[in-house]
């Protein structure tokens with residue numbers, strides 16, 4: 001397939017990353033529309049993407065990168081897969097938003113339900129943030145309880161009540177980690193350390209968890225953690241909410257719930273189900289979801305919820321995710337993980353590359369973190385930023401922050417992986 005053009009027609013002034021960042025900073029706070037894109041955590045200025053195809057992105061200066069950001073997860077087929085592009089174009093030509101239901105919404109919901117055992121009904125939103133925020137409201141409305149428990153280092157979008165900061169090691173109640181979030185907004189949020197089953201009492205509406213933590217690097221659940229949460233919630237009559245915005249439809253057809261054999265009461269989804277367009281969803285049993293308006297008293301809505309372009313992209317994405325696709329994704333991730341570990345080993349750099357299915361993380365240091373404190377200790381070594389810089393110079397894009405997962409796609413070839421490993425071997429040798 002032809003590589004897309006990345007440069008403007010001759011005669012135009014050629015844009016540069018630095019020039020665009022300067023313009024961006026004049027009109028967008030920090031030059032970006034989502035903080036991690038600003039490279040604040042790693043230094044330098046962002047590359048501005050001109051186009052992307054398969055496993056690769058091209059910046060406005062014509063540099064090509066093997067891309068492991070992949071929009072932080074949605075583009076599981078790689079960038080601009082023809083089936084998704086065609087579905088989105090066809091949907092757009094038939095109208096972009098109606099304020100009335102469409103068949104595509106029903107089809108996407110049916111497809112999701114068919115893949116996730118226990119998921120009976122769901123509501124589509126426009127982001128994972130809305131999905132998690134709405135799941136919390138539903139859990140509170142359905143149980144008549146106020147308190148929620150979340151885990152330090154787990155990200156559930158940027159709703160106020162979910163932006164409570166985690167202290168390391170001990171559960172903190174009512175501490176906001178964000179200016180503008182009032183003590184009242186997080187007064188009912190308890191933050192507990194990941195991988196330890198907290199005490200769940202009868203004031204607790206819900207326990208929210210990323211079943212594989214993928215927003216503090218990649219931290220796998222220890223044996224018994226998820227089952228322990230299930231039992232603790234059952235014992236207290238609280239709802240267990242799996243935030244599968246990253247793991248859903250990525251760890252396998254049935255996501256983390258199926259992967260670990262633990263079924264939550266509510267799921268949150270996003271990312272993969274939109275194939276790169278803005279989508280989220282939350283769902284559970286028919287009975288629980290009946291608390292939601294218009295059937296019940298928990299209000300939740302969205303002008304663009306179930307948007308036809310997004311549902312078309314999501315459907316085309318899920319349709320490509322069969323058993324062979326998951327096998328391939330896992331094989332790609334395994335090749336990358338073992339290659340990176342070898343490269344670091346050869347360079348004498350202490351690093352671990354945890355992997356769950358096709359999800360990968362990278363931590364400098366000899367320890368595999370099992371909670372946020374462990375992840376933070378690795379990050380404090382300060383090796384991620386120089387490693388990232390050395391990889392970018394070699395045409396490999398990892399996320400510009402040390403707490404992000406590494407995302408492979410179906411478009412990554414063995415040659416892409418081998419080139420990445422070769423770059424990592426050189427980059428590791430440059431580390432201080």
Ligand SMILES: *Cc1c(COP(=O)(O)O)cnc(C)c1O
Pocket residue numbers: 126127128129130132155156157158210215243244245246270271279280
């Ligand atoms: C990305 C993410 C969210 C938020 O989704 P947005 O679409 O960015 O609002 C929520 N939960 C998890 C686990 C995520 O990774």
